[in-house]
Amino acid sequence: MRPGELIGSDRGARAAQPGDLRQAWAVLEQVMDPEVPVVSVVDLGIVRDLDWQAGHLHVVVTPTYSGCPATEVIEDDIRQALEQAGFAAPKLERKLTPAWTTDWITDSGRERLRAYGIAPPEGSSSKRSLLGESPLVCCPQCGSAHTELLSQFGSTACKALYRCCDCREPFDYFKCI
Amino acid sequence: MNNDLIQYLLRLGDSALIQGQRLCEWCGHAPALEEELALMNVGLDLVGQARNWLEYAAELINDGRDADHLAFRRDERSYRNLLLVEQPNGDFAVTMTKQFLYDAWHFQVLHGLSQSSDERIAGIAAKGLKEVTYHLRRSSEWIERLGDGTEESHQRMLAAIPQVWRFTVELVNSDEVEQRLHQAGIIGNPAEVAVAWQSKVADIFASATLPVPAPASHFYLSGRQGLHSEHLGLLLAEMQYLPRAYPDATW
Ligand SMILES: [Zn+2]
Numbered sequence: 001m002r003p004g005e006l007i008g009s010d011r012g013a014r015a016a017q018p019g020d021l022r023q024a025w026a027v028l029e030q031v032m033d034p035e036v037p038v039v040s041v042v043d044l045g046i047v048r049d050l051d052w053q054a055g056h057l058h059v060v061v062t063p064t065y066s067g068c069p070a071t072e073v074i075e076d077d078i079r080q081a082l083e084q085a086g087f088a089a090p091k092l093e094r095k096l097t098p099a100w101t102t103d104w105i106t107d108s109g110r111e112r113l114r115a116y117g118i119a120p121p122e123g124s125s126s127k128r129s130l131l132g133e134s135p136l137v138c139c140p141q142c143g144s145a146h147t148e149l150l151s152q153f154g155s156t157a158c159k160a161l162y163r164c165c166d167c168r169e170p171f172d173y174f175k176c177i
Numbered sequence: 178m179n180n181d182l183i184q185y186l187l188r189l190g191d192s193a194l195i196q197g198q199r200l201c202e203w204c205g206h207a208p209a210l211e212e213e214l215a216l217m218n219v220g221l222d223l224v225g226q227a228r229n230w231l232e233y234a235a236e237l238i239n240d241g242r243d244a245d246h247l248a249f250r251r252d253e254r255s256y257r258n259l260l261l262v263e264q265p266n267g268d269f270a271v272t273m274t275k276q277f278l279y280d281a282w283h284f285q286v287l288h289g290l291s292q293s294s295d296e297r298i299a300g301i302a303a304k305g306l307k308e309v310t311y312h313l314r315r316s317s318e319w320i321e322r323l324g325d326g327t328e329e330s331h332q333r334m335l336a337a338i339p340q341v342w343r344f345t346v347e348l349v350n351s352d353e354v355e356q357r358l359h360q361a362g363i364i365g366n367p368a369e370v371a372v373a374w375q376s377k378v379a380d381i382f383a384s385a386t387l388p389v390p391a392p393a394s395h396f397y398l399s400g401r402q403g404l405h406s407e408h409l410g411l412l413l414a415e416m417q418y419l420p421r422a423y424p425d426a427t428w
Contacts, residue, residue, distance in 0.1 A: 066304055067197075067225020096229070097300030099307060152315045153215035157222055157308070161211055177307045 024050050024057055027085045034073045035156055038116045041074060045104025048095060057082060057090040062100045065157045065177075102176050114140045119162065119173040137173050139164035181354045182295075182363065183237050184257065187247075188401060189286075190230030191258035194248060195409070196279055197223035198416050202266055215315065219276070222308040229301040249420035253410045254403040260396065261344040263409040270323055270333035275341050277316035281377040282348040282370065284313045289365015298363065317381050324385025334387055346393040348374055352401060 028050075029042045041047050041061075049060035059078060063071040075092050082090045102121035105113075110120035122135040138145050144166040152175075154161040159172040200220030207213030231244035242250070262279055266272045287309055290302035323330040351359075351367030358364045375392070382389045398404045419426065 067221035099304040151211035
């Protein structure tokens, strides 16, 4: 299986042992991000690929940010969850290319972020949205589009800090990258 | 070529690491909570990028040392970071001036590296470039806000720029190592980096109502050669204390 084939809904369908791979994906869908414990590593697009290599499950992981302190924790959590589910000694590979982008966060992941109180990334990570004016960010509490940027960096590198001008709640925005 | 590449990877990694370490000194001291979070997050990005570069350097050096060893067991004379990033933080104006001058250069360098013929370099750079795009946007906004802000903030900026400007000579002048790597297609054109850096600095300083000093032309030390100002040794003493005092410590 090649990277990219997994982004669609047919995850694992073309693999040699489809049943096992599908089970592995199901296990990983239960592994939550340590800093946002409502979205899984699959929803975030951190797990890029799964296949079998020499009798072991091979997991390709792409970290969100170069300095993300959760990277090691996430890898440990993935390994532990897979081993508990009967996948002996899974091999994890850290892959930087192509670089992780918020475009890889699934629709259900975006919905869970919003329900958790974090505004999901708006629009695509084109260079324009990285460099351009601030996107329209809606308040995850009341839905108002009347919000203002407080700081480019929120509680972690992947988030910016906003405030809702209507309900007055401050909130994190998962920024486009 | 391998030696050139190792030297260059150390320059990239060491600069990101030292800049990140300086930012971490603001932990607990920043003017506002939001600002502190931002400074720490930028620092974290840079330390992460430093790890990526130093891991690659360690593999090429191939003498058993890993990235941690390179970061925590090398002496000052073996460090290859820019003189600019080792300078003390000073007040917030000095910190943001250093950050902006570095970000504007870093952005251009990573942009060139993201098209490197070396795939590993291109991958690390493409990832870093996304992060540094935010760093540059933020530090540019701060320079404008401070320069075109109150009388006090404007005066602080006027005082900050001359304190660090002379160290920018390394941002606009390349050496033979960089020339050779550029000819080999591994790094972007250093001359183009210099021009783009100068134009970004001129733009932002203009909208910040700050004068651009004459280009820095010469300085008697060179971070690229391991000749540092007196500040790096003190920084390393603090940064390296624990791994040197307790070499096998884990936590
Ligand atoms: Zn609201």
